[in-house]
Amino acid sequence: MPRRLLLSALLLAGASDLSAVSEQDAAYYKSEIRPILTSFCQECHKAGKEVDFLSVKELSQIHTQRGNLRSTVAQLRNRTMPPAKEEQPTEEDRRKVADWLERVLRESAKEMGPYAGAVTARRLNRLEYDNTIRDLLGLKFKFSQTFPSDGGGGEGFDNNGETLYLPVILMERYLDAAEAILDEAILVPATQRAFKPADFEGGASASLKVGTEASVFFPVTMSAPHTVTVRARAPEGQLAKLELKVDGIAAQRFTVNNAQPTEIQLQLFRGQHRLTLACEQGSAEIIEIQLADKPKKVTPERQEAHRRLLGDVSTASLAGKSAAEKRQAASALLLKFARLAYRTPVTTADIEKNLTLFDRSASRGENFETSMKLALKGVLVSPRFLFRIEKDHTEPGIRPVTDHELAARLSYFLWNSTPDAELNALADAGKLNNPATLKAQLKRMLADPKSSSFLQTFTEQWLGTKAVGDTVPASPEAKDTKNIYTKEIGDDLRAETLALVDYLIKDNRSLLELISADYTFLNGRLAAYYGIPGVNGDAFRRVDITDGRRGGVLGLGAVHMLTSPGTRTSPVLRGSWVLGTLLGTPVPAPPPNVPSLDNAGGGKKGQLSLRDKLALHRADATCAACHNVIDPIGFSLDHYDRIGRWRDVDEKGKRIDASGKTAEGKAFDGITGFKQLILERKRDFARQTTNKMLGYALGRSLGDRDDGTIEAIVDQLEANGYRTQVLLEEIVLSTPFRNRNEVSDHPAPKKPAKPEKKEK
Numbered sequence: 001m002p003r004r005l006l007l008s009a010l011l012l013a014g015a016s017d018l019s020a021v022s023e024q025d026a027a028y029y030k031s032e033i034r035p036i037l038t039s040f041c042q043e044c045h046k047a048g049k050e051v052d053f054l055s056v057k058e059l060s061q062i063h064t065q066r067g068n069l070r071s072t073v074a075q076l077r078n079r080t081m082p083p084a085k086e087e088q089p090t091e092e093d094r095r096k097v098a099d100w101l102e103r104v105l106r107e108s109a110k111e112m113g114p115y116a117g118a119v120t121a122r123r124l125n126r127l128e129y130d131n132t133i134r135d136l137l138g139l140k141f142k143f144s145q146t147f148p149s150d151g152g153g154g155e156g157f158d159n160n161g162e163t164l165y166l167p168v169i170l171m172e173r174y175l176d177a178a179e180a181i182l183d184e185a186i187l188v189p190a191t192q193r194a195f196k197p198a199d200f201e202g203g204a205s206a207s208l209k210v211g212t213e214a215s216v217f218f219p220v221t222m223s224a225p226h227t228v229t230v231r232a233r234a235p236e237g238q239l240a241k242l243e244l245k246v247d248g249i250a251a252q253r254f255t256v257n258n259a260q261p262t263e264i265q266l267q268l269f270r271g272q273h274r275l276t277l278a279c280e281q282g283s284a285e286i287i288e289i290q291l292a293d294k295p296k297k298v299t300p301e302r303q304e305a306h307r308r309l310l311g312d313v314s315t316a317s318l319a320g321k322s323a324a325e326k327r328q329a330a331s332a333l334l335l336k337f338a339r340l341a342y343r344t345p346v347t348t349a350d351i352e353k354n355l356t357l358f359d360r361s362a363s364r365g366e367n368f369e370t371s372m373k374l375a376l377k378g379v380l381v382s383p384r385f386l387f388r389i390e391k392d393h394t395e396p397g398i399r400p401v402t403d404h405e406l407a408a409r410l411s412y413f414l415w416n417s418t419p420d421a422e423l424n425a426l427a428d429a430g431k432l433n434n435p436a437t438l439k440a441q442l443k444r445m446l447a448d449p450k451s452s453s454f455l456q457t458f459t460e461q462w463l464g465t466k467a468v469g470d471t472v473p474a475s476p477e478a479k480d481t482k483n484i485y486t487k488e489i490g491d492d493l494r495a496e497t498l499a500l501v502d503y504l505i506k507d508n509r510s511l512l513e514l515i516s517a518d519y520t521f522l523n524g525r526l527a528a529y530y531g532i533p534g535v536n537g538d539a540f541r542r543v544d545i546t547d548g549r550r551g552g553v554l555g556l557g558a559v560h561m562l563t564s565p566g567t568r569t570s571p572v573l574r575g576s577w578v579l580g581t582l583l584g585t586p587v588p589a590p591p592p593n594v595p596s597l598d599n600a601g602g603g604k605k606g607q608l609s610l611r612d613k614l615a616l617h618r619a620d621a622t623c624a625a626c627h628n629v630i631d632p633i634g635f636s637l638d639h640y641d642r643i644g645r646w647r648d649v650d651e652k653g654k655r656i657d658a659s660g661k662t663a664e665g666k667a668f669d670g671i672t673g674f675k676q677l678i679l680e681r682k683r684d685f686a687r688q689t690t691n692k693m694l695g696y697a698l699g700r701s702l703g704d705r706d707d708g709t710i711e712a713i714v715d716q717l718e719a720n721g722y723r724t725q726v727l728l729e730e731i732v733l734s735t736p737f738r739n740r741n742e743v744s745d746h747p748a749p750k751k752p753a754k755p756e757k758k759e760k
Contacts, residue, residue, distance in 0.1 A: 025104055029059040036097055037072075040082050040089050062108055070105060070704050073098045077586065091626065099585075109707035116398045116739035117706065121389045122161030122699060125150040129177075129386075131417035131453060136340055137185050137305040143177045155695025155702060157461050159412070161388075162701060171381075178380035179270065183222050183296075185305035186376075188369045189315055192292040193218060201274075206286045208242070208279035214286060215276040221370045222293070223269040229290040230277065233259035240282035247274055256284050268293075309337060309376065315367040326368060330358045334375055342384040343418060344404040345428070354378040388412065390740065398739045403427040406738060410441065413697045413732075415450040416457060438732050446506065446728070459501045462692050463581060465494055465558040485529075485643045492526040493558040493644060499540050500553070504724050511689060511722040515582075515678050517552040519544045530557070530645060548672040549646050553582070554637065555671065557644020564642035568651050571614060571634025578633050583681060584688035587630060590623075609654045611635065632660035636674035686717050690727060697731050709734050 037054060045054050053068040055061070062069065075081035076098040082088060089097075124132060126144040134140050148170055153163030195216040197206035204214035220226075234240040234257045244251045244264055254262050277286060296302075313329050321329075334351040342350075354375040361371035379385060390405045401409065407419040407427040419427070423441065426432040432441070445451060460466035469490025499521035504513055522543045527535035530550065535543055545551045553559055563573040579585040608616075614631050638658045641647045649655055658670040668674045678685060690713045695702050702710075713730040720726045731737055 026059040028100075029104075033097055033100055036089060036093050040087065041072075059104070062104065063112065066105060066704050069101055073102050073105070091624075095626070105704055106707040107711065109705055110711055112705060112708060114398060114735045114739075115705040115708060116736045116741045117698065117700060117703070118741050119390060119698070119700060120161040121383075121387045122159075123164045123166060123387045125158050125164060127453065127457065128159070128412060128416050131415065131450075133181060135415075135417045135420065135450075136337075137181070137308055138301060139181065139184055139305050140301070141180075141184065143181055146176065147173050152461065154700055155692055157458070157696045157699075159416075159457075159696065159699045160701065161699050174381050174386060175377075178377045181380060182373045182376055184302055185309055186369050186373050187298060187302060187306045188222055188295060188373070189367060190293060190295050191367070192290065195275075195289040195291070197286060200286075207283065208240075208277065208286065209283045210279050210281060213245075213276050213278035215274050216289060217272065217274050218291065219272050219364070220268045220270055220293075221366060221373070222295075223267075224296065225294040226266045226268045227290075227292045227294065228264045228266055228275065229292070230254075230256070230262045230264070231259055231287040231290075232256045232262075232277075232284045233287065234282055234284050238282055240284035241280045242284060243278045243280055245274075245276040245278060248276070253280070259287060309333065310369070310372060313368070315369060318368055323362065326362065327355060327359065330368075330372060330375060331355055333372065334358075334379070337376065338379050340418070340424075341379050342382070343388070343408045344384075344402075350384075351375075351379075393742055396742055398735065398741055400433060400739050403430055403432040406432055409697075409737060410438070410445070410732065412699075414442070414445045414454050415448070416453040417450060433738060435733055439729055442725070442728055442732055446725070452502070455502050455505065456498055458693065458696050459498055460494070462696075463497065463553065463559065464562050464577070465497050465556075468558045468561050469493055488525060489529050492523060492529070493556070493561065495523075495540060496521050496526060497553075497556050497558050500556070503542070505728070508723050508725040511686060511717065511724050511727060512679060512682055513552065514689075515552045515554065515675055515685065517555075518546075518548075520550045520555060526557075548670075549639070552675065554578075554675060557640070560637065560640040560644040561642065563637075567642065568610070569638065569640070569642050571610065571631055571638060572627070573634070574637045575630035575633035578678075579630065582678065582688060583684050584691060585684075587626060590626075609650060609652060611638075611657060628663045632662055632668075633674065635660045636668060636671055639670060682722070683714060683718065686722055687711075687714050690714055690717070690731075693727060694731055694734070694736070698736055706736065709736055 034054075034057070041054060045051055051068050051071075053065040053072055056065050056069070072081070076089075076094045126147050126149075129144045129147070130142050133143060148167060150158040151163050152158050153160035195218075197204075197214070199216055200206070200214045201217055202215075205212070206214070208214060228244065230242070230244070232240070232242065238257070240256050241253060242256060243253045246266060246268070251266060252264050254264070256262065275289065275291070277289070310333060313333060318326050318329060331348065331351065334354050335346060335348065338346045338351055338354075357378050358371045358375040361374045362368075383389065388408055390401060393399055400406075404419075404424075404427045407423040410432075411417055411419040411423055422444070423432065426437065426441070431437055469485065469487070500514075500517070503509070503521065504511070519542050521540045522530070522532065522535050523538050523540050524536040525538070527533070527543065532543065532550075535541070545555070549555065559577070560569070560574075563577045564570060565573065576587040579587055614627065636658055638650070638656050639646055639648070647656065659668065659673075661667045662677065666677060668677055687710060690710050691702060694706070694710060694713070713727065713734065716730050717723070717726055
């Protein structure tokens with residue numbers, strides 16, 4: 001087959017119909033693929049070299065060099081190999097070899113047997129942290145807002161354990177967050193302290209003269225407003241001027257005469273503090289200094305959090321109890337909370353360090369609630385809470401995760417949060433790791449409002465619509481000023497995307513409706529923005545589309561904004577988005593020194609449409625290999641302007657031509673025609689969606705050996721009408737979701753060989 005036609009077929013003709021390592025593949029490898037690799041890679045990768053993927057002389061030997069061949073695909077796509085100073089293959093040959101190898105590696109993975117993958121201990125990301133606190137205590141504050149942002153990794157999601165690092169500053173923020181959480185959650189009784197002259201530091205005298213002072217030192221366990229009341233008197237008929245200092249800093253000056261109390265309001269923060277009275281004029285005798293805090297307002301939310309943590313146990317209920325009895329009460333409360341926070345059963349040995357913290361606080365005379373705060377803080381900064389840790393085994397091979405580990409995998413997949421009471425009960429009884437039970441739990445959890453967190457996180461990070469519209473200004477060329485983009489429209493565009501995915505999953509509809517849907521979800525404001533009549537109100541509802549302009553992800557205004565840079569649309573970005581996001585065919589970065597598209601056409605560039613400029617761009621053979629594939633896809637979406645509205649003329653007033661022809665010669669006219677071409681590749685689309693969903697569910701990067709799992713799931717999707725809940729069920733029942741390989745099954749990478757000395 002000619003190389004140009006093969007490239008086209010691989011990209012848009014569904015080459016996955018070929019069987020893994022078939023006779024046809026084996027022959028093609030020897031006649032077409034290996035000669036190209038040998039021509040450009042032989043010098044550095046021949047037998048005996050550190051990376052010797054050319055030792056695969058027959059395709060049947062592919063399993064001996066899977067990792068190196070997968071790396072070869074990436075290097076070819078990214079143009080990092082061959083080295084820049086060496087002779088380079090054509091763009092067409094790069095794509096041909098990379099696409100062909102990627103397909104054969106994927107399909108031949110089925111032959112390698114079950115694989116689960118190693119899972120690193122991963123910390124909770126910001127969303128998971130806040131959701132977990134919400135479900136443990138009922139507090140809905142965003143306590144993680146001061147944490148560093150979580151970066152995406154693996155399949156592009158921010159729950160990837162390989163990228164959830166623990167910088168030093170984050171440990172400090174965890175301490176601050178734990179204190180803030182417990183300040184909200186535990187209702188500490190109002191405290192009042194009275195300091196007599198005998199309590200003054202250093203035996204200071206109660207009688208103050210000009211230039212003398214007296215201080216008291218005390219702890220504050222919760223940041224709050226405090227009232228300081230000073231009772232002092234001056235000699236009869238005289239006045240004295242005193243100054244109150246907090247930690248050496250002047251807070252307030254006041255006058256005393258006949259022992260009338262003086263009240264001063266202060267905001268004191270957690271920690272040790274020193275109050276000082278200094279005499280500035282006259283003389284005074286200090287009778288007493290009182291300090292009283294003002295607890296925060298008690299809301300129903302705080303009452304519920306307190307009940308979850310301490311129940312009915314309090315300083316008052318423990319009055320008259322011995323220190324041992326108070327410690328026993330603290331132990332019971334800690335065991336209960338640690339079981340939920342650590343997501344696994346705990347023993348008294350697990351909380352002994354926390355009880356030590358309780359003991360220290362109690363020995364200082366702090367009340368029960370304050371002492372429990374210190375002990376519970378130890379739980380909230382424990383690695384067992386902050387990280388999802390699964391037990392390591394020394395023996396190699398696949399082993400099932402425990403029921404408690406499976407409960408955590410399931411809850412953080414579908415809820416971004418900790419297991420609830422039902423999951424915990426099933427795990428405690430050892431009944432969770434059962435296919436029928438897992439299916440039932442999946443349905444229950446999807447019906448729970450908490451699943452909206454999963455739907456939003458997965459959808460927005462997969463499609464890239466999370467930040468759509470935040471920085472897009474009003475369109476200067478808009479004729480209808482009522483429909484110019486606003487922040488509210490941006491919110492609506494994101495909501496439309498989420499409503500579509502939510503509908504497909506909750507109603508168990510076909511995954512293919514992400515492409516083929518002849519409906520969308522609108523409220524009155526977004527419908528007016530799109531120019532669709534008959535929709536009123538703020539609530540989103542399903543709206544049937546009869547003109548083919550909307551429906552599915554390709555009709556979403558959020559997607560069109562996402563792929564429109566600056567002040568114009570971009571067929572290149574839109575085509576690349578479709579290939580990479582929907583079909584799993586990532587487009588490599590452009591080669592170096594590519595001229596700007598805006599400069600195409602020389603002196604005539606101002607008269608040329610974007611389509612004309614791209615035609616000139618494709619005249620360069622280096623650019624044509626990719627742009628012959630990308631550009632037609634982008635043209636199919638050209639009826640949408642840069643802020644997602646339908647248009648009939650482009651930015652320069654030229655009539656839109658959304659027709660095109662794929663690299664393999666298939667013609668289409670606009671978005672409706674192009675949707676049909678994507679549906680011809682429905683298995684590729686299902687594979688890409690499965691790849692993304694599985695990567696999100698596992699929270700790790702997917703590798704070559706995961707392809708067997710992906711192909712098996714796609715087989716089930718195909719056999720069941722591509723129903724969305726079949727995808728979720730198959731992921732939850734899959735080998736990697738219910739099992740793990742130990743790290744010992746993955747040999748450490750070899751050290752790079754020392755560079756050879758070349759003859760001068």
